[in-house]
Amino acid sequence: MGLTKSEIFTEAQNQISSIAKVFGHPARVAILQHLFKTNSCICGDLVDEIGLAQPTISQHLKELKNVGLISGNIEGTSVCYCIDKANWSKMKTIINDFLNQDVNENTNCC
Amino acid sequence: MGLTKSEIFTEAQNQISSIAKVFGHPARVAILQHLFKTNSCICGDLVDEIGLAQPTISQHLKELKNVGLISGNIEGTSVCYCIDKANWSKMKTIINDFLNQDVNENTNCC
DNA sequence: TTATTATATTGCAATATTACGATTAATATG
DNA sequence: CATATTAATCGTAATATTGCAATATAATAA
Numbered sequence: 001m002g003l004t005k006s007e008i009f010t011e012a013q014n015q016i017s018s019i020a021k022v023f024g025h026p027a028r029v030a031i032l033q034h035l036f037k038t039n040s041c042i043c044g045d046l047v048d049e050i051g052l053a054q055p056t057i058s059q060h061l062k063e064l065k066n067v068g069l070i071s072g073n074i075e076g077t078s079v080c081y082c083i084d085k086a087n088w089s090k091m092k093t094i095i096n097d098f099l100n101q102d103v104n105e106n107t108n109c110c
Numbered sequence: 111m112g113l114t115k116s117e118i119f120t121e122a123q124n125q126i127s128s129i130a131k132v133f134g135h136p137a138r139v140a141i142l143q144h145l146f147k148t149n150s151c152i153c154g155d156l157v158d159e160i161g162l163a164q165p166t167i168s169q170h171l172k173e174l175k176n177v178g179l180i181s182g183n184i185e186g187t188s189v190c191y192c193i194d195k196a197n198w199s200k201m202k203t204i205i206n207d208f209l210n211q212d213v214n215e216n217t218n219c220c
Numbered sequence: 221t222t223a224t225t226a227t228a229t230t231g232c233a234a235t236a237t238t239a240c241g242a243t244t245a246a247t248a249t250g
Numbered sequence: 251c252a253t254a255t256t257a258a259t260c261g262t263a264a265t266a267t268t269g270c271a272a273t274a275t276a277a278t279a280a
Contacts, residue, residue: 002238002265008161009136013143017136024131025268026119029208033123036211044226051118056269058228077226077277092209098139099202101146112235112268135238154256163240168258170238187247187256 016098019091022067027052027060035070035083042081067091126208129201132177137162137170145180145193152191177201 006014022028030050035042046061047054061081064070068087073080116124132138140160145152156171157164171191174180178197183190 002236002263004135004137004238004266005162006136009140013136013139016139017134020130020132020139021134022130023208024127024134025114026116026123026127027114027268029123029126029130030119033208033211052115052268053270054227055229055271059268062228072227074227074277077224077279079227095205095209098133098143099205101143112233112266114236114268137238157257162238164257165241165259166239172258182257184246184257187254189257 016094019067019095022063022069025060027057028064031057031060031064032069032083035081044078046081126204129177129205132173132179135170137167138174141167141170141174142179142193145191154188156191 009017027050031046034046034049044054047057050057052060061070061072065072068084069091070081071084073082119127137160141156144156144159152159154164157167160167162170171180171182175182178194179201180191181194183192
């Protein structure tokens with residue numbers, strides 16, 4: 001197997017998990033933090049910042065692009081990446097709604 | 111390869127990603143939602159609720175236990191699971207701090 | 221045109237994850 | 251005790267992910 005049975009889950013459950021999955025690798029967390037920290041578009045210096053090979057960084061950037069969290073603008077021979085603010089907000093709402101669930105103190109048994 | 115290079119990332123980055131990784135599968139999202147919804151401990155009926163085999167559910171529960179998000183109490187021949195509220199709160203803070211980063215509007219270029 | 225530079229893609233090896241049947245361990249119940 | 255019930259563990263097959271060398275592509279510079 002090794003194949004997630006997405007069909008048996010709700011769209012919301014699949015959405016939450018696919019967003020979370022993207023955050024589930026330290027390189028992608030580091031890339032996002034760097035994009036936030038510099039407050040501007042970042043190109044190839046991510047390879048120097050993070051200690052991974054260029055194709056590996058490129059692959060992680062692609063995954064971040066696929067879920068829409070970042071976008072890239074071509075600037076001469078380099079590409080300029082930055083956070084997609086609108087999608088970041090949407091995503092934040094989805095994750096927050098999930099995290100802010102609360103257990104009912106009364107009926108809990110452990 | 112296939113081995114994440116955790117050594118090159120900060121402890122915080124690794125912590126964020128390992129929490130997110132747990133949410134990165136719809137079955138675990140569904141399990142947590144069910145534990146919240148029922149407001150009480152759930153045992154083997156997770157297997158009926160979610161459409162996965164018993165060993166698979168057991169494996170996902172183990173991962174949730176490993177990061178401390180749930181705990182299980184043995185009750186006769188069955189096991190009673192519930193959200194670990196204290197750890198859930200701690201985790202929520204860590205993820206929220208990451209999600210609430212904001213880009214500086216002024217210096218953004220895309 | 222021919223470099224040069226920067227990023228993407230391909231291909232592949234190593235490892236991880238998902239899922240489940242079979243089995244085991246522990247506790248109930250007759 | 252024998253047997254059912256419940257959940258964990260083991261073993262394994264299928265697929266996914268991570269990482270990188272090699273190569274391709276695209277844009278600019280000389």
